[in-house]
Amino acid sequence: MTFLSGQPPMVRNLTLLLLAGLFLLPTVVTSPSMLQIIILIIFYAYLTSSWNFVGGFAGVLPLGHSAFVGIGAYTSTLLYLTWGVSPWIGMLVGGLLASLVGLIIGLPTLKLRGAYFALATIAVGEGLRVLVENVEKVGPFEVRGPKGLLINLVEDAPLSAFQFQSKVPYYYIILVMLLAVLYLTHRMMNSKVGYYLAAGGEEPEAAEALGIKVSRYKLIAMAISCFLTAIGGSFYAQMFLYIYPKSIMGLELSYEIAFIALIGGRGTILGPVIGALLLRPVSDLTRIYLSSALPGLHLVIFGLVLIVVMRYQPKGLIVPLRHLFNRHIIPFLSRKNGKSDPVAPQKSE
Amino acid sequence: MLGFIESLLNGILMGSIYGLTAVGLTLIFGVMKVINFAHGSILMVGMYAAYWCVKLTGMNPYLTLLIVVPFLFCFGYALQRYVIKPIFDAEKDVREPITVIIVTTGIWYVLDNLAMIFFGAEYRVVQTSVTGKMIEFHEMYFSVAKLIGGGITLLCGVYLFWFLKHSRTGKAIRATSLDREAATLMGVNQSQIYNIAFGLGSACCGVAACVLIPFYYVYPTVGVPFDIKAFVIVVLGGLGSIPGAILGGIIIGIIETVGAQFMAATWTELLVYGFFLLVLFVKPSGLFGLRQDY
Amino acid sequence: MALLTVENVTKKFSGLTAVNAVNLTVDEGQIVGVIGPNGAGKTTLFNCIAGALAPSSGSIRFSGHEIAGKKPYEICQLGITRTFQVVKPFATKTVLYNTMVGAFATTNHLKEAEEKAIQVLEFLGLHKKKNVFAKSLTLPERKRLELARALATEPKLLLLDEVMAGLRPGEVTEMLPTIRKINQAGVTIVIVEHIMQAIMNLSEKIYVINFGKKIAEGEPLAVVSDPEVIKAYLGDEYVATQH
Numbered sequence: 040m041t042f043l044s045g046q047p048p049m050v051r052n053l054t055l056l057l058l059a060g061l062f063l064l065p066t067v068v069t070s071p072s073m074l075q076i077i078i079l080i081i082f083y084a085y086l087t088s089s090w091n092f093v094g095g096f097a098g099v100l101p102l103g104h105s106a107f108v109g110i111g112a113y114t115s116t117l118l119y120l121t122w123g124v125s126p127w128i129g130m131l132v133g134g135l136l137a138s139l140v141g142l143i144i145g146l147p148t149l150k151l152r153g154a155y156f157a158l159a160t161i162a163v164g165e166g167l168r169v170l171v172e173n174v175e176k177v178g179p180f181e182v183r184g185p186k187g188l189l190i191n192l193v194e195d196a197p198l199s200a201f202q203f204q205s206k207v208p209y210y211y212i213i214l215v216m217l218l219a220v221l222y223l224t225h226r227m228m229n230s231k232v233g234y235y236l237a238a239g240g241e242e243p244e245a246a247e248a249l250g251i252k253v254s255r256y257k258l259i260a261m262a263i264s265c266f267l268t269a270i271g272g273s274f275y276a277q278m279f280l281y282i283y284p285k286s287i288m289g290l291e292l293s294y295e296i297a298f299i300a301l302i303g304g305r306g307t308i309l310g311p312v313i314g315a316l317l318l319r320p321v322s323d324l325t326r327i328y329l330s331s332a333l334p335g336l337h338l339v340i341f342g343l344v345l346i347v348v349m350r351y352q353p354k355g356l357i358v359p360l361r362h363l364f365n366r367h368i369i370p371f372l373s374r375k376n377g378k379s380d381p382v383a384p385q386k387s388e
Numbered sequence: 389m390l391g392f393i394e395s396l397l398n399g400i401l402m403g404s405i406y407g408l409t410a411v412g413l414t415l416i417f418g419v420m421k422v423i424n425f426a427h428g429s430i431l432m433v434g435m436y437a438a439y440w441c442v443k444l445t446g447m448n449p450y451l452t453l454l455i456v457v458p459f460l461f462c463f464g465y466a467l468q469r470y471v472i473k474p475i476f477d478a479e480k481d482v483r484e485p486i487t488v489i490i491v492t493t494g495i496w497y498v499l500d501n502l503a504m505i506f507f508g509a510e511y512r513v514v515q516t517s518v519t520g521k522m523i524e525f526h527e528m529y530f531s532v533a534k535l536i537g538g539g540i541t542l543l544c545g546v547y548l549f550w551f552l553k554h555s556r557t558g559k560a561i562r563a564t565s566l567d568r569e570a571a572t573l574m575g576v577n578q579s580q581i582y583n584i585a586f587g588l589g590s591a592c593c594g595v596a597a598c599v600l601i602p603f604y605y606v607y608p609t610v611g612v613p614f615d616i617k618a619f620v621i622v623v624l625g626g627l628g629s630i631p632g633a634i635l636g637g638i639i640i641g642i643i644e645t646v647g648a649q650f651m652a653a654t655w656t657e658l659l660v661y662g663f664f665l666l667v668l669f670v671k672p673s674g675l676f677g678l679r680q681d682y
Numbered sequence: 683m684a685l686l687t688v689e690n691v692t693k694k695f696s697g698l699t700a701v702n703a704v705n706l707t708v709d710e711g712q713i714v715g716v717i718g719p720n721g722a723g724k725t726t727l728f729n730c731i732a733g734a735l736a737p738s739s740g741s742i743r744f745s746g747h748e749i750a751g752k753k754p755y756e757i758c759q760l761g762i763t764r765t766f767q768v769v770k771p772f773a774t775k776t777v778l779y780n781t782m783v784g785a786f787a788t789t790n791h792l793k794e795a796e797e798k799a800i801q802v803l804e805f806l807g808l809h810k811k812k813n814v815f816a817k818s819l820t821l822p823e824r825k826r827l828e829l830a831r832a833l834a835t836e837p838k839l840l841l842l843d844e845v846m847a848g849l850r851p852g853e854v855t856e857m858l859p860t861i862r863k864i865n866q867a868g869v870t871i872v873i874v875e876h877i878m879q880a881i882m883n884l885s886e887k888i889y890v891i892n893f894g895k896k897i898a899e900g901e902p903l904a905v906v907s908d909p910e911v912i913k914a915y916l917g918d919e920y921v922a923t924q925h
Contacts, residue, residue: 098486100489100490144665147668147669147672148668148672152627154417154489155623158619158620159665161616162619162620162665165661169654169658169661170658172654173654231792231795234783234795235783242770242771245770247753247754247755248732248754248763248765249758249763249784249831249835250755250759250787252753253755298493333505334504334509335500335501335504336505338501339498339501342494342497342498343494345491345493345494346471346491346494346498349494350474350475350491353479353487
């Protein structure tokens with residue numbers, strides 16, 4: 040793991056400690072409902088990190104990404120319910136299908152002004168949702184429109200059925216998925232694709248003059264993002280065993296994913312994760328405690344937080360957080376350990 | 389055949405209302421190069437304002453124009469001046485003011501959900517002197533409210549076009565949309581123009597809002613379908629083109645109502661989306677698009 | 683065979699003919715200058731070669747391949763890289779990052795790109811600043827970075843668009859040996875320029891453009907005393923004073 044070796048020892052140790060803690064978490068947190076909340080936080084972190092490939096690195100604003108969550112969920116579920124295909128395989132099929140749809144949208148729109156892309160994603164997102172809501176049956180597949188799809192919980196299901204009685208396996212699966220995406224993000228940032236995307240985002244004319252076909256790389260980012268997002272959708276389907284269009288293909292989910300990434304810090308590795316960590320609990324808490332009196336308050340809060348963050352920290356909250364971490368926490372911890380030299384940050388902002 | 393003409397004409401009427409909303413959006417885009425995602429929410433605010441005016445005072449819905457339009461102008465003006473401007477200024481030199489677009493999305497969220505909190509999710513409708521009245525013309529039936537609505541919005545669209553072409557402020561607006569820097573050098577106060585443009589765009593929503601009250605339901609997310617249609621129209625007509633927006637609106641209106649003759653209402657929604665994607669694929673710069681901009 | 687052949691290239695913009703049947707050849711290893719009064723069409727011609735614009739008619743051949751109308755990234759991949767008059771560094775990235783973006787044109791690997799980039803930066807004297815953010819550089823340094831980035835793509839032909847623009851006379855004099863050094867390393871250069879000192883010092887051959895047409899071609903001293911050229915820059919009255 041090259042990125043760990045490049046960090047000062049204090050950061051390295053903290054990261055390893057954190058990872059160990061994450062993997063041991065289910066031994067400490069035994070309440071299933073608490074675990075589910077944590078699983079959902081990690082799930083959203085996964086979704087926003089996948090969104091990040093396009094929204095962060097390609098520099099455009101996808102506002103309809105829930106469509107891909109839906110494609111993933113519906114594909115793996117329909118394949119399972121109709122033909123008994125293992126959701127593990129269905130997941131991959133869904134991912135590929137989502138990539139294809141993403142490429143079709145991206146091809147005409149990624150070489151135009153960002154606004155066109157944003158609008159196109161909304162149109163496709165809503166369009167797909169309306170389509171699924173209005174369709175009862177497509178060929179051999181019973182889509183059941185707005186009623187949604189139900190997967191039956193099978194006793195002693197085989198591993199291929201991607202179903203577990205306890206929440207714990209789900210926790211590990213989504214944790215691994217998140218870590219994999221984060222690693223993939225890091226690898227991408229430090230590769231030709233990453234450099235080219237950054238160049239194309241900042242100065243597209245200069246990038247083109249340096250041999251970069253900017254739209255091609257944006258499409259690559261789009262394909263990766265859609266694939267990963269769809270897999271997340273399949274995970275959701277297998278975890279909750281019930282999906283319906285408004286829940287996984289709605290505009291609300293698309294916006295939530297985008298907002299979390301934006302508030303946390305798009306275009307960085309940890310930004311979306313921070314966003315999910317900060318905002319999901321806020322969303323859950325306001326929904327639980329205030330929802331009866333003031334429905335939708337958590338969404339108002341989301342919107343306000345977004346506006347305020349964009350005003351003062353347009354690059355996301357990760358910037359001041361990272362600053363805090365590097366300037367204060369690390370030296371503080373170093374001093375506690377008896378090391379006298381303040382550790383300077385290795386990576387550039 | 390008659391049914392076809394009836395729906396065609398109804399489509400034009402409704403399309404004119406969509407068109408005026410889109411005109412507001414395209415105006416804001418033309419001047420600030422920002423897609424105002426909160427446009428539908430501003431329409432919603434206008435609709436609630438008009439609704440309450442009529443409900444509380446029983447006034448003629450078309451009189452609300454005198455109240456709601458200036459109110460929305462000020463609302464839009466204030467929104468731009470106090471919320472959007474600081475962020476816009478920070479992104480002045482960036483090619484694409486993405487952060488501003490993000491903020492308008494946030495405003496959309498806040499407004500829609502505040503409306504949900506304050507007014508509840510129920511669909512409201514208000515009884516006015518024109519609600520439900522129909523007019524017959526050669527065995528075709530038209531809603532009076534839609535006729536008046538279509539007429540008013542069309543007139544406003546034309547007036548706005550005239551205003552931009554001939555008035556001093558209008559010319560300043562057009563200058564800013566063509567070349568920001570050159571306009572500033574000519575003495576145009578950019579900030580002021582942005583505020584006015586946003587105000588005007590919102591005022592367009594105001595007109596549409598008042599005109600919709602007699603026959604359309606009011607609910608917190610009513611802005612969303614109008615918003616999306618406005619986006620489609622604006623792309624269809626060409627970002628920044630006002631005649632394009634009016635024409636585009638009419639086309640979408642026709643597609644909707646004529647489509648409804650052949651399929652269920654929800655499918656016409658899909659038709660509009662599909663059409664939008666088609667336009668994007670074929671001619672993204674739209675019917676009257678300004679020069680190809682990347 | 684010449685490295686670059688511009689043959690009868692015309693570029694019209696609905697009514698305005700910016701470039702009118704211009705012919706130009708560049709041999710391998712040369713430094714060729716293109717000058718002309720403001721609005722003469724030099725930049726338009728430049729952009730036609732670089733792929734930013736497509737010529738209305740005519741042919742542009744590079745090493746025998748037709749490149750007229752190709753996109754900028756294709757042209758770079760074929761071996762022609764250009765710089766911009768108003769420099770466009772990737773401001774939020776470091777000097778090294780900027781240069782590596784160029785280096786990736788010839789490799790897919792991070793390590794290799796980094797090595798190549800560092801080599802280029804050393805060649806141009808910027809390696810001490812490799813971890814500085816581009817937005818913190820001075821103008822001459824940014825121009826140097828623009829050159830480094832372009833050089834990292836390992837071009838056969840380098841197109842310089844008013845690379846001296848905005849530099850003070852002292853800075854111009856400092857830039858000259860750098861450009862010569864690049865040429866000596868084997869890169870053919872076409873330089874569009876206003877600043878006579880630079881052009882005279884660097885070019886082996888100069889083309890003069892006025893009103894879209896080529897009005898003179900030849901060695902610097904010959905071109906500068908050409909009456910047509912004097913007329914174009916200074917007007918009729920000054921022609922006689924040459925004798």
